Amino acid sequence: MSSEVLDEILERYESVIGLEVHTHLRTESKLFSPSPVRYGDEPNHDVHPIDLGMPGVLPVLNERVVDLAIRLGLATHSTVHTHSVFARKNYFYPDLSKGYQISQYEEPVVSNGWIEIEVAAEAGTSVRKRIGITRAHLEEDAGKSIHDTAVAGRDGTHIDYNRAGVPLLEIVSEPDLRSAEEAGAYLRALRQILRYLDVSEADMEKGQFRCDANVSIRPRGSSELGTRTELKNINSFRFVEEAILAEIERQAALLDEGGRVQQATMAYDPGTGRTHVLRLKEDANDYRYFPDPDLIPLAIAPERIEAVRAELPELPDARRARLESELGLSSQDVAQLVATRSLADFFEAALATYGNAKVLANWVLRDLLQALNERECEVADTKITPESLSGLLVLVDDGRLTVRSARELVPVLVDSGGAPETLMRERGLEAVSDVAELEAIVDTVIAANVDIAEKIRDGDDKPLNALMGQVMKQTQGKANPGEVRALLATRLRGA
Numbered sequence: 001m002s003s004e005v006l007d008e009i010l011e012r013y014e015s016v017i018g019l020e021v022h023t024h025l026r027t028e029s030k031l032f033s034p035s036p037v038r039y040g041d042e043p044n045h046d047v048h049p050i051d052l053g054m055p056g057v058l059p060v061l062n063e064r065v066v067d068l069a070i071r072l073g074l075a076t077h078s079t080v081h082t083h084s085v086f087a088r089k090n091y092f093y094p095d096l097s098k099g100y101q102i103s104q105y106e107e108p109v110v111s112n113g114w115i116e117i118e119v120a121a122e123a124g125t126s127v128r129k130r131i132g133i134t135r136a137h138l139e140e141d142a143g144k145s146i147h148d149t150a151v152a153g154r155d156g157t158h159i160d161y162n163r164a165g166v167p168l169l170e171i172v173s174e175p176d177l178r179s180a181e182e183a184g185a186y187l188r189a190l191r192q193i194l195r196y197l198d199v200s201e202a203d204m205e206k207g208q209f210r211c212d213a214n215v216s217i218r219p220r221g222s223s224e225l226g227t228r229t230e231l232k233n234i235n236s237f238r239f240v241e242e243a244i245l246a247e248i249e250r251q252a253a254l255l256d257e258g259g260r261v262q263q264a265t266m267a268y269d270p271g272t273g274r275t276h277v278l279r280l281k282e283d284a285n286d287y288r289y290f291p292d293p294d295l296i297p298l299a300i301a302p303e304r305i306e307a308v309r310a311e312l313p314e315l316p317d318a319r320r321a322r323l324e325s326e327l328g329l330s331s332q333d334v335a336q337l338v339a340t341r342s343l344a345d346f347f348e349a350a351l352a353t354y355g356n357a358k359v360l361a362n363w364v365l366r367d368l369l370q371a372l373n374e375r376e377c378e379v380a381d382t383k384i385t386p387e388s389l390s391g392l393l394v395l396v397d398d399g400r401l402t403v404r405s406a407r408e409l410v411p412v413l414v415d416s417g418g419a420p421e422t423l424m425r426e427r428g429l430e431a432v433s434d435v436a437e438l439e440a441i442v443d444t445v446i447a448a449n450v451d452i453a454e455k456i457r458d459g460d461d462k463p464l465n466a467l468m469g470q471v472m473k474q475t476q477g478k479a480n481p482g483e484v485r486a487l488l489a490t491r492l493r494g495a
Contacts, residue, residue, distance in 0.1 A: 006245065009252045013217040016225060017183050017244060018134075018175035021190060022168050023200040024141070024208040025068045030165035031140045032059030032102065037167075039206045043146075043160035051140075051165035053098030058294050065167045066300060069109045069138055070308040071197045072169060075315055076133050078113025080305050086138075086295040090288045094159050095143035103139035103170075105289040109298065110136035115193065116317065117185040131186050132174030141166040144207075163207070169199070175214065175225070180241040180248075187211060187237055192316050196341045204235045211240050215247045216261070226251070227261040231268055231275065243268035247275045319344055327357040336365055342380035349386035354393055363393060367410040375414070383417030384410075392420040405429040 027037055033050035050057045073080040087105040113133040121127045143161040171190065177183050191209055194200045202209040211234050216226035231247060234240045246268060251261050265278045314322070316338050323334045338344045347364055354360050368389070372379060392409060395401035401409075401424055409423055424430055449470070 005249070009248060012220060013248070013252055013255075014220050014222075015178060015180075015244070015248050016175045016216045016218065016228075017177035017179075018214040018228075019173045019177065019183060019186060020212040020214070021171045021173075021187070022141075022210045022212075023171065023191075023194055023202055024206075025065050025167040025169055026198055026200050027062055027064050027068075027167055029062055031062050031065060031138070031167035033165055035165060038162070041162055043158070043162060046162045047164065051161060053100075059102065059292075061295065061298070062167060065138060065169075066109075066298065067304075067308055068197075068199045069136065069169060070300070070305055071312065072136055072171070072194065072199050073110035073113065074305070074309050074312060075193055075197055076110075076113035076115050076136075078110045078133055078136065080110055080300065081107065082300045082302060082305075083107065084109040084137075084298045084300075086292045086298065087289045088292050089139075091286075093142070093145075094157065095145045095161075095164070097143070097161065097164070101140060101142060102292055102295070104137035107297075108135040108137035109300075115186070115189055117182065117189050119182055119185060129176075129182070131176045131182075134172045134174050136169055136171045139168050139170055140164070141168050175216075180244040183213065183244055184237050184241045187240060189316075192339070196313055196316055204237075207235060210235050213240060213244055213247075215244055215251070217248055217251050217255070227263055229261065229264050229266045229275075231266045232278070234268060239268060239270055242270065242273065243275060246273055250275055313341065327351075327361075329357060329361055333361050333365060336369070337361060340378055342378045346379045346386055350390045353387060354390035356393075359393060360390075363389065363410075367407050368414070371411045371414045374411075382414045384413040385417065388413050388417065388420055395420055395424060400424070400430055402429075 024037070029036060030048070030051060033048035035048035035051055036046050038046055050059055070080050072078075084104055085107040086102055088100040089103045089105070090100045092099055111134065113136075114130050115133065116128045116130050118126045119129045141163050143159050143164040146158040146160060173186065177186060191202045194202045194209075200208060204210075213231040213234065214228045215231065216228040218224060218226045229247060229251070231240075231243045234243055247266060254261055262277075262280065264280050266275045267278050268275050319338045320331075320334050323329060323337065324331060327334075329337075337347050343364070347360065350364075351357055351360055368379065368384070372382070375382070389410075392401070392406050392413070396403060396406050401420075405424070408429070409420060409427075412418070412423060413420070
């Protein structure tokens with residue numbers, strides 16, 4: 001859809017969007033069985049009779065998920081309920097062998113919260129917008145249907161139950177979002193919180209963070225909600241935004257033609273950029289919820305909630321505000337530094353031993369992030385330490401290592417670790433700091449380039465870079481460029 005078409009639609013219609021996020025909780029075993037939670041195992045190798053609902057089995061709640069749910073509730077300013085109930089959500093699908101899913105319905109563990117996101121405002125500025133969280137409830141994941149013809153044959157479907165029973169937290173927002181961009185910002189902010197809390201790895205490629213988007217439109221100025229449709233199981237920020245835009249376009253076309261939007265479950269095809277109806281949408285009563293007879297209500301002691309509160313880490317928004325206030329860094333730099341908890345922890349630990357926040361931030365955001373992005377990993381998964389990066393920058397400040405040589409060592413520290421000074425010596429990178437040696441090299445270069453030297457003496461500074469390049473070449477890049485320039489100027493102009 002072109003921007004012109006979108007702008008025309010949004011002049012007439014307002015979109016109303018609510019998101020349902022399903023995130024895998026960071027546990028070693030499943031919600032109600034001792035079966036391990038692993039990714040990448042052979043199909044149907046991490047399955048327990050409880051996950052399949054075999055006769056005579058009884059579910060036993062994984063206690064860790066309770067604390068993880070409490071963490072999320074507290075971090076999103078929500079109410080953590082001391083009493084909640086597990087229910088059976090009944091529906092029939094091949095990847096749900098029991099014929100029901102254990103979830104929470106009328107009494108969830110968490111409700112009535114909010115998070116804030118940055119949204120675009122006029123003249124390139126941004127403002128904070130509060131997005132309500134209706135509820136967050138615990139439930140077990142279903143298995144996975146595999147329709148790949150290379151695996152299942154032309155008309156077949158295979159089922160992998162490894163995912164069945166993996167603990168989920170379903171986080172349901174209020175319909176407070178008004179654009180695809182706001183939806184993307186909300187998802188990014190929520191995933192950042194989940195990762196900061198160690199509640200979930202929220203790896204979208206592993207299916208640990210999936211989104212259903214409820215979308216409706218209404219005439220501009222109307223307060224009445226339109227009929228919503230639900231876009232199912234989207235696992236990419238870009239696809240969520242594209243799917244919402246495509247559904248807005250589809251609904252607008254229907255209404256413009258005098259038709260009506262039906263409540264339905266939709267799918268998005270990234271290949272065509274369009275949405276299509278999968279099935280007419282069920283209502284809650286279609287699932288015939290009732291309290292699970294095998295599970296007693298979940299009772300959480302207030303003391304447990306307070307114990308979890310005491311262990312909460314500093315959250316991204318608070319950390320961002322503190323670093324901006326204390327260090328005087330730009331909001332853009334700080335936003336990148338606190339993007340992940342591991343990077344923010346690394347930066348602050350390095351700052352404790354180095355001290356120059358601006359210089360350190362430049363190295364982290366330029367060289368360290370480049371190395372991490374090339375390896376598609378986080379700093380916690382590498383060999384570099386805060387102390388080694390600080391030590392590297394001290395060598396630069398002391399003039400013992402050039403910026404160029406130091407930058408060459410960052411990937412080495414990321415991959416192999418080690419002491420920067422030792423690496424510098426082993427690789428022969430120590431800067432040329434002997435003044436007499438550098439003066440001799442400068443004099444040799446000037447003598448070999450009389451014509452260029454005369455131009456510089458006559459006031460033309462452009463050829464100076466050519467002489468600098470030759471000096472740096474002879475020193476194998478181990479001279480300080482600033483010292484080289486100053487020495488050339490002194491030799492050629494006496495200043």
